[in-house]
Each structure stands twice: as structure tokens, then as C-alpha cells.
Amino acid sequence: MDATSQGWTLSKALFLSYMALSYVIGEIAHFLINTTSREVAREIQFGDQACFVNKTRAAELNSNASCTGYNETSCTEEPLCYWEYSGLGYEYQILAGPAFIGVFTVSAMLLAVLSDFLYDKLSRTVLLAAGTFTFSSACILMGLASQYWHLVILRGLIAMGESVCRPISGALIAELFPPSSRGVANGIFSWGVYYGYGLAYVFGIYITEADIAGYGWRAPYVLAGIPGLLISVLLCFAVKDPRCSQVGESKQGSRSGGGLPYFKSLLRNFLSPSMIILLLAAFARHTAGLAWAYNTRLFFQTYYPDFDIVLWILCASVIGGSFGVFAGGFFSDRLVKHLGLPSRLWLLALCTLLAAPLAVGTLYFPPPQAMYCLIAYYFLAETWFAVLFTVIVEIVDPEVRSTCIAIFLFCMNQVGGNLPIVVTPLSKTLGYRTAMYVMWPGSLTISSVLFLTASLPLIIRQRRMRNELMNEPASDEKSD
Structure with a gap:
């Protein structure tokens, strides 16, 4: 019996929960630098510097002085101001993006090829456990870093470990769950992004402010990494790769095998028109999401420094994001029953388009109105991840x-x-807020159009398959 025809079982739900928890911890480790950037930059000393108000001194003098726009000379001459690292600049952007992304993407591809190519020799659950152990250990070690290059190397190790989560888990979900519940399963797994991102604010801001044992920003990295070590053990010993029981059947011809047939199949699948257009759409959508994720705290620190965003971001990410990604999978599972696979992308295009003006509102309005827009944005925009990878x-x-x-x-x-x-x-050219308009809602709108366009090859494919099915009985009658 095909494993995917069995629907939901306790063992599958347990397996999915371990994968999702691993993803949560990986995303906390991923985004902690974004919520602790100013504190880390000031202690390790990297990035841009700016002029800040000495709030303690200003409170003593009951002053509402502003130090915005001062250069270093005028800042140091003003008794209520001080010159310090801001957490912004190329060093931060490189640490947040390229230092992570470069390793993440290469590792994900190499490990996934290894997983598929060594189908009957390498357990994917052991590979997932090793990745979880790697990013958890690196996160703990980031709490001990003392130089910028330490941070760069450890960010790379976090990326290497987390790179196994989506490819391996996505393949496992596709094998464990039938199409009628695959979108929901992907949605639950994708909760890892939103819980991880939201909790990164709790860890990065509240635990840093708590200054546990005098460790400041270092404590969140250590506390966030420890649970991942336990999850890695559970993944390694408590669950088994479902394909291990199918190796004998695979060897009898259900697989195309390694070598040249494998690479031909890979090229044929990846270079299909629908995959190419989906990739272009994902370029724009991922740019939008990360442009906001990497600048969320810095944006509010720049324009609304006295507004506490932690609980708002946690609410937006965990409640809005989790609901959005689950709802995307749930509704797309129901649409696909009646309208076929292209309907998943129709839903995705519509939700992304509706989310763009909410992103504009988040940037335009002051809090708390900005936060209302952000929560609504997450409800709509975060349908994309589960739906996209379900389609793939x-x-x-x-x-x-x-x-x-x-x-x-x-x-x-x-x-x-x-x-x-x-x-x-x-x-530097347009201003920080305008730059965010371009990179966030602007990229969202482009991705919406491309997701809709990506459904066209699927419509053609669906019609061709329907015609082939309709012609088969007629062909059989003629042959009789």
C-alpha cells in the first residue's frame, strides 16, 4: 500500500512535529542577528556609526532633544548626544544576507543531490539530525564570539545546518502525505519560519535586556541553541526514513537509478516552463520578504525608537504568519480537488497582490496603525511558502x-x-523609507504577476493530460 494513501497517523504527526521544531530553532538562529544587530555591533565594533540621544541624561534634564542628522564632530560636542555603532551598514547587511545565503544555498544543493543520488544508502532523517545539531551548536558558539570574522564563520555554519531542513523535509512530506493533505502538512512545517522569526524578537530583545548573568546579547544565542541539540537526537533515533523500507522495491525498478538517467530526469524536471517562471516569481517574493525581515527592527529603531515592537512582531509572525501559511495550504488543498493544480497558484497570486498595499501601510503609518497593517499583511502574504513548495x-x-x-x-x-x-x-540615495517601499511592496507586486503567469504552463499541462485520458478509451475500442 502506498504510504501517502494512509492519510494522517500518530507516527506521521510526530515525525512532522520533530521536523517543524527543528525548523523553528533553525529560524531563531537565522534571525537572531537581525534582532541583536545594534548590541552585537557595539560590542564587537563593526558597521556604520550614528549620533544617538543619551536618554538617561535627557531624562535627568527633562529634555526632548534630538540628535538625528549630526555628524561625528557636532555629535560629540553636544552633551546630550553620543556617537556609537548603529547596527546598520554593509558589514551588517553582509552578515545578515550573503554570509548566510552563500553557504546555505551551496550546502542545500550538495546535500540534496547526495540524498537523492545515494537513495538506498543515506538516511534522510540522520542527515536532518546532523543539520539540526550543526546549526544549534553554531548558534551557541555565536554567543561566545569576540570578533567579526567569528560571526561570519558561525553564520555560515548555521546556514549549512539549516540548509537540510526544507529540501529533506519537503521530500519526506511529499512521500508521507497524500495530495489532499499535503498542503496542510507543508503549512504546519512552514510554521517553523514564523514561530522562529517571532521568537527571535523575544530572545533577541527581551532576553538581551534581561542581561542574564551579565551576558547581554550573548545569552539569547546560547539559550536558543540548546533545545536543538535534543531535537537532533530525537530525529536521529526516534524516527525512521520511510524510504528505508522501500529500498528493495526501489531496486526492482521503481526508480530511474543513478548516473545519466538521474541527471536527465533532473534537467527535464527543473527546466520545465512552469519551474522557470515559478523561480522568477520566487526571486521577487523572497527579496520582498527578506528586505523586510532584515530591516524590521532597524526600521522601527530609526523612525519610532521608543515604540516596543516585540509583542507586536511576535503576534504578527506567530498568529498572522502561522494562520496564513496554514490557510494557504488548507484552501489550496480544497481548490485543487475542483480546479486542478493551477488553482494553487491563482490563490497565491491573489493573496500576494492583496498583501502589497498592507506592506505600504506598514511603512507609511506610525505604530500602532502600522502594526495592524503588518498583522493583516502576514495573514495574506505568508500563504506563499507552503503553496509554492507543494506545487514544486x-x-x-x-x-x-x-x-x-x-x-x-x-x-x-x-x-x-x-x-x-x-x-x-x-x-543613501532615496532615503531609508523609500528604499523599503521599492524593495518590499514593489517586489511583492512583481511576484504576484509572475505567480499568476506560472499557472499558464500548468493549465496547458492539465488540459493535455485530460485530453489524453479522454482519448484512451477511444483508442482501446479501435484496437479491439
């Missing part, structure tokens, strides 16, 4: 799923993961 696993052959996902992630992250660095030069 449904249009590629099983023997190259992990590799196709990894190559897709490689390309998506090389472009979408690195383009947010453009925020810095744009902000």
Missing part, C-alpha cells in the same frame, strides 16, 4: 524531489537572499 513537489518526479527543491532554493536565495543588500545604497 507535485510537478517534479519523486526521484529528484529533494534535489529540485534544493536547486530551487539555491537559485532563489542567491538572488532573493542577496538583493536586500541593495537597501543600503538605495537608502
Whole structure:
């Protein structure tokens, strides 16, 4: 009996929960630098510097003085101001983006190819456990870093570990769950992004402010990494790769095998028109998401320094994002029953388009109005991740799923993961807020159009398959 026909079981739910928890911890480790950038920059000393108000001194004098726009000389001459690292600048953008993305994308592709190519020799659950152990250990070690190059290397190790999560887990979900529940399963797994991102603010801001044992910003990295060590053990010993029981059947011909047939299948699947257009759409969508993620705290620190964003971001990410990604999978599972695979992308295009004006509102309005827009934005915009990867696993052959996902992630992250660095030069020319308008809602709108366009090859494919099915009985009658 096909494993995917069995629907939901306790063992599958447990397996999915371990994968999702691993993803949560990986995303906390991923985004902690974005929520602690100013504190880390000031202690390790990197990036741009700016003029800040000495709030303690200003409170003593009951002054509302502003130090915005002062250069270093005028800042040091003003008794209520001080010159210090801001957490912004190319060093930060490189640390947040390219230092992570470069390693993440290469590792994801190599490990996924290894996983697919050594189908009957390498357990994917052991590979996932090793990745979880790697990013958890690197996160802990970031709490001990003393120089900028330490941070760069450890960010790379976090990226290497987390690179196995989406490709391996995506392939496992496709094998464990039938199409009628695959979108929901992908949505639950994708909760890792939103819980991880939201909790990165709790860890990075509240735990840093708590100054546990005098360790300041270092404590969040250590506390966030420790649970991942336990999850890595559970993944390694408590669950088994479902394909291990199918190796005998695979060897009897259900797979295309390694070598040349494998690479031909990989090229044919990845270079299909629908995959190419999906990739272009993902470039724009990922650019939009990371441009905001990498600049969320810095944006509010720049324009609304006295507003506490932690609980708002946690609410937006965990409640809005989790609901959005789950709802995207849930509704797309129902649409696909009646309208076919293209309907998943119609839903995705519509939700992304509706999210763009909410992104504009987040940047335009002061808080808390900006936060209302942001929560609504997450409800709509975050449908994309689960739906996108559900479509990918449904249009590629099983023997190259992990590799196709990894190559897709490689390309998506090389472009979408690195383009947010453009925020810095744009902000120097247009201003920080205008640069964010261009990179966030602007990229969202482009991605919406491309997601809709990506459905066209799927419509053609669906009609061709329907015609073939309709012609088969007629062909059989003639042959009789």
C-alpha cells in the first residue's frame, strides 16, 4: 500500500512535529542577528556609526532633544548626544544576507543531490539530525564570539545546518502525505519560519535586556541553541526514513537509478516552463520578504525608537504568519480537488497582490496603525511558502524531489537572499523609507504577476493530460 494513501497517523504527526521544531530553532538562529544587530555591533565594533540621544541624561534634564542628522564632530560636542555603532551598514547587511545565503544555498544543493543520488544508502532523517545539531551548536558558539570574522564563520555554519531542513523535509512530506493533505502538512512545517522569526524578537530583545548573568546579547544565542541539540537526537533515533523500507522495491525498478538517467530526469524536471517562471516569481517574493525581515527592527529603531515592537512582531509572525501559511495550504488543498493544480497558484497570486498595499501601510503609518497593517499583511502574504513548495513537489518526479527543491532554493536565495543588500545604497540615495517601499511592496507586486503567469504552463499541462485520458478509451475500442 502506498504510504501517502494512509492519510494522517500518530507516527506521521510526530515525525512532522520533530521536523517543524527543528525548523523553528533553525529560524531563531537565522534571525537572531537581525534582532541583536545594534548590541552585537557595539560590542564587537563593526558597521556604520550614528549620533544617538543619551536618554538617561535627557531624562535627568527633562529634555526632548534630538540628535538625528549630526555628524561625528557636532555629535560629540553636544552633551546630550553620543556617537556609537548603529547596527546598520554593509558589514551588517553582509552578515545578515550573503554570509548566510552563500553557504546555505551551496550546502542545500550538495546535500540534496547526495540524498537523492545515494537513495538506498543515506538516511534522510540522520542527515536532518546532523543539520539540526550543526546549526544549534553554531548558534551557541555565536554567543561566545569576540570578533567579526567569528560571526561570519558561525553564520555560515548555521546556514549549512539549516540548509537540510526544507529540501529533506519537503521530500519526506511529499512521500508521507497524500495530495489532499499535503498542503496542510507543508503549512504546519512552514510554521517553523514564523514561530522562529517571532521568537527571535523575544530572545533577541527581551532576553538581551534581561542581561542574564551579565551576558547581554550573548545569552539569547546560547539559550536558543540548546533545545536543538535534543531535537537532533530525537530525529536521529526516534524516527525512521520511510524510504528505508522501500529500498528493495526501489531496486526492482521503481526508480530511474543513478548516473545519466538521474541527471536527465533532473534537467527535464527543473527546466520545465512552469519551474522557470515559478523561480522568477520566487526571486521577487523572497527579496520582498527578506528586505523586510532584515530591516524590521532597524526600521522601527530609526523612525519610532521608543515604540516596543516585540509583542507586536511576535503576534504578527506567530498568529498572522502561522494562520496564513496554514490557510494557504488548507484552501489550496480544497481548490485543487475542483480546479486542478493551477488553482494553487491563482490563490497565491491573489493573496500576494492583496498583501502589497498592507506592506505600504506598514511603512507609511506610525505604530500602532502600522502594526495592524503588518498583522493583516502576514495573514495574506505568508500563504506563499507552503503553496509554492507543494506545487514544486507535485510537478517534479519523486526521484529528484529533494534535489529540485534544493536547486530551487539555491537559485532563489542567491538572488532573493542577496538583493536586500541593495537597501543600503538605495537608502543613501532615496532615503531609508523609500528604499523599503521599492524593495518590499514593489517586489511583492512583481511576484504576484509572475505567480499568476506560472499557472499558464500548468493549465496547458492539465488540459493535455485530460485530453489524453479522454482519448484512451477511444483508442482501446479501435484496437479491439
